[in-house]
Amino acid sequence: MAAKNNFFEKFSNAATTFTGSSYAFLGALAIVIIWAVSGPVFKYSETWQLVINTGTTIITFLMVFLIQKAQNKDSKAIQIKLNELIAANKTTSNRIVNIEDLTEEELDRIHKYYEKLAEEAQEDADLHASHSIDAATKNQEEKSEYFRNDKH
Structure with missing residues (x-):
């Protein structure tokens, strides 16, 4: 199971990094432009509209989980850093550690x-x-x- 988690961890980190890049945005923009320009060829049919609607819905659905995983990891890392600062500072209240x-x-x-x-x-x-x-x-x-x- 550790190998699967390791693969998913690497995959999700790479996917998060890529989807947050300029290349991903430019790729998405190119797809939308190609789709829009192809409208007259397909006579703006329902199938033509369904292609972009289905594609964006699937991508959005998957991205929600990917973004949530990245956010959970970042939140945990920030919480650990804050806990370290609280624990290391003699004038802070240790009751705040694990306040979440x-x-x-x-x-x-x-x-x-x-x-x-x-x-x-x-x-x-x-x-x-x-x-x-x-x-x-x-x-x-x-x-x-x-x-x-x-x-x-």
Whole structure:
């Protein structure tokens, strides 16, 4: 099975690379031009129309799966890179690693934390300060306490 997966992986990578190239676009454009120019020869028949409709439908159908596979691979690679950055940085929250496995409701809850973090950052005098979700609230409380005591 590994040999089949390896073949499909190589094939899909090559197909994705080719279909995203200028050559593929020019080839598709040439096919459309040839089809359009051949219209008078075939008297614009239903068969003539069916050829382009069927061809584009089949290609579109197959491309959807090819594009999705490429997108899944790219998303996974980006996620791994982001996880590495989170894990390597001592000031980030490790709870964010594998966040893509959370439910939509859990993601919304974390998004609200980041909105709060942004609000707290606007109140921060140091524009270069960076905090994790966990540290941000604690730091903001300490700063607020400091400024409250400083005023008295």
